[in-house]
Amino acid sequence: MMGIVLVAGLIVAAKWGWLRGVLVIMAGYAGSCRRFPLARCPICSGRGKHRRDDAKVFRRCSWCSGSGARRRVGPVVYDTLSG
Numbered sequence: 001m002m003g004i005v006l007v008a009g010l011i012v013a014a015k016w017g018w019l020r021g022v023l024v025i026m027a028g029y030a031g032s033c034r035r036f037p038l039a040r041c042p043i044c045s046g047r048g049k050h051r052r053d054d055a056k057v058f059r060r061c062s063w064c065s066g067s068g069a070r071r072r073v074g075p076v077v078y079d080t081l082s083g
Ligand SMILES: [Zn+2]
Pocket: 041, 042, 043, 044, 045, 046, 048, 049, 061, 062, 063, 064, 065, 066, 068, 069
């Protein structure tokens, strides 16, 4: 998805200028964040827990509280700017 947006932005930038290309990329990223606001937790790789090597015991990931998900940068920035 973001690859398509990036290519479209580069084409628009080459044809109509870099500012319009950046606007296309930003609009594409905003649309992607609206449809998919969550991403995989980078600490536990989306598993939501950390296991001992023998996998008999585990604990919840403290970073994502065991959900395995984190909010993407776009929604966090939007919420911060909109108050
Ligand atoms: Zn996690």
